[in-house]
Amino acid sequence: MALNKTVYIGPFIHCESLNQLDICTNGMIGVGEDGKIAFVSRDMKGRQLPAQEGWEHAKMVYTRQYGFFFPGFIDTHIHASQYPNAGVFGKSTLLDWLNTYTFPLESWFSDLDRAARIYNRVVARTLSHGTTTAAYYATVHVPATNLLADICKSRGQRAFVGRVCMDRLSPDYYQDESVESAIYDTQACIDHIKHIDPQFDLVTPIITPRFAPSCTDETLAALGKLHRDTGLPCQTHISENKKEIELVKELFPNHDSYTHVYDQAGLLTPKTILAHAIHLSSEERSLIKTRQAKISHCPASNTALTSGRAAVRTMLDEGLTVGLGTDVSGGYTSSMLTEAREAIFVSRHVAMESGDEAKLSVEEALYLATRGGAQVVGLEDRIGGFEVGKDWDAQLIGLDGVGDTVGLDQRAGLVEIFGEETWDEKVAKWVYTGDDRNTMAVWVKGRLVHSRESFKP
Numbered sequence: 479m480a481l482n483k484t485v486y487i488g489p490f491i492h493c494e495s496l497n498q499l500d501i502c503t504n505g506m507i508g509v510g511e512d513g514k515i516a517f518v519s520r521d522m523k524g525r526q527l528p529a530q531e532g533w534e535h536a537k538m539v540y541t542r543q544y545g546f547f548f549p550g551f552i553d554t555h556i557h558a559s560q561y562p563n564a565g566v567f568g569k570s571t572l573l574d575w576l577n578t579y580t581f582p583l584e585s586w587f588s589d590l591d592r593a594a595r596i597y598n599r600v601v602a603r604t605l606s607h608g609t610t611t612a613a614y615y616a617t618v619h620v621p622a623t624n625l626l627a628d629i630c631k632s633r634g635q636r637a638f639v640g641r642v643c644m645d646r647l648s649p650d651y652y653q654d655e656s657v658e659s660a661i662y663d664t665q666a667c668i669d670h671i672k673h674i675d676p677q678f679d680l681v682t683p684i685i686t687p688r689f690a691p692s693c694t695d696e697t698l699a700a701l702g703k704l705h706r707d708t709g710l711p712c713q714t715h716i717s718e719n720k721k722e723i724e725l726v727k728e729l730f731p732n733h734d735s736y737t738h739v740y741d742q743a744g745l746l747t748p749k750t751i752l753a754h755a756i757h758l759s760s761e762e763r764s765l766i767k768t769r770q771a772k773i774s775h776c777p778a779s780n781t782a783l784t785s786g787r788a789a790v791r792t793m794l795d796e797g798l799t800v801g802l803g804t805d806v807s808g809g810y811t812s813s814m815l816t817e818a819r820e821a822i823f824v825s826r827h828v829a830m831e832s833g834d835e836a837k838l839s840v841e842e843a844l845y846l847a848t849r850g851g852a853q854v855v856g857l858e859d860r861i862g863g864f865e866v867g868k869d870w871d872a873q874l875i876g877l878d879g880v881g882d883t884v885g886l887d888q889r890a891g892l893v894e895i896f897g898e899e900t901w902d903e904k905v906a907k908w909v910y911t912g913d914d915r916n917t918m919a920v921w922v923k924g925r926l927v928h929s930r931e932s933f934k935p
């Protein structure tokens with residue numbers, strides 16, 4: 479689809495480092511027909527477009543009062559198939575939650591009509607929250623997983639789409655029949671994505687062993703071989719729940735640890751995303767660091783299923799790469815803004831036990847949701863910030879002022895800007911009180927993929 483050259487004019491904010499935002503209040507970013515950032519100007523005066531050769535006829539998009547451009551969020555771990563259960567988990571913990579809520583729901587995806595309704599909905603919803611990239615778990619079903627890839631491609635969301643592999647300890651009605659069928663079906667999904675997006679420009683297949691307890695040694699080893707042979711990324715769960723860890727010890731008695739199980743299978747590499755990583759030992763963290771595998775921190779899910787509190791500060795200090803994942807529907811929210819807030823609050827609970835240095839700041843949470851996530855999915859050269867040459871994966875945030883009226887405009891959302899706030903304070907108000915009503919427009923690779931009614935380009 480041909481794009482117009484577009485110049486985005488107004489404040490832009492992105493993360494300079496883990497604890498530092500780069501706030502440019504007078505910015506202008508030119509995005510070419512290829513959807514890539516062609517120039518970044520930091521001193522745009524009086525809303526006048528300075529002469530940029532070849533950009534005279536470019537389209538212009540302005541922020542409104544108190545608005546700013548921000549990089550799209552990167553959700554490094556979300557189960558698209560579990561979206562209908564967001565918010566439904568009762569008092570369960572991981573292993574009973576899987577049997578009570580999750581496996582029955584995922585088994586629905588043999589029905590393609592149902593799959594189409596749910597997958598269209600979750601992709602539209604995450605885009606509306608500013609999620610420009612998502613690493614999705616689908617289900618074991620090949621046609622429905624392929625459909626999820628089709629929907630991401632047609633709606634324009636950058637995505638990693640994984641067919642779930644699970645050939646043991648799962649209900650008869652919902653598991654792979656054999657090692658061979660798990661690999662054959664995974665390959666079928668890889669082939670489909672190669673067919674619809676040969677260069678994986680937008681959609682990439684991802685090898686997805688559900689978690690060690692669901693997979694036999696043979697399946698893990700075969701998936702490790704596939705990971706090596708194809709060079710495709712891999713995603714799985716690790717060390718989420720204490721009973722799960724005990725189960726892994728029972729099922730893999732000859733392995734030193736949960737992390738070693740994946741390592742032995744060839745599934746612990748720089749292209750591996752490990753969700754949760756709550757109860758890892760320091761030896762396991764060290765092995766993960768050596769292998770350069772990546773961590774998806776899922777605070778909302780970890781609280782909902784009472785799995786535990788991940789020591790994010792420790793992981794960051796030790797040099798691990800960390801991003802955020804909503805983990806729908808262990809997590810109740812598909813919003814990465816809410817997830818960033820959850821990360822901050824969980825870190826405060828860690829701090830109440832281990833000291834103030836555990837606290838994550840607003841800046842750090844936003845870093846994990848953007849640059850950190852980009853590193854986790856291996857796309858740090860293409861997304862996560864506003865540098866020349868990166869893709870325009872961005873969201874326009876609108877924070878309306880309170881104005882003179884005492885009446886509430888409920889469509890404008892909950893963020894109250896009185897006008898005296900510094901930019902840091904505006905960003906903090908967005909993180910703590912904002913929601914999708916502040917996400918006015920969303921672009922992926924320069925294509926407008928979501929906008930609110932009030933957005934007038």
Ligand SMILES: O=c1[nH]c(=O)c2nc[nH]c2[nH]1
Nearest residue numbers: 580688689715779805808
């Ligand atoms: O949060 C989780 N969600 C899941 O679907 C799952 N499966 C195994 N382990 C899991 N953890």
Ligand SMILES: [Zn+2]
Nearest residue numbers: 555715753805
């Ligand atoms: Zn998960």
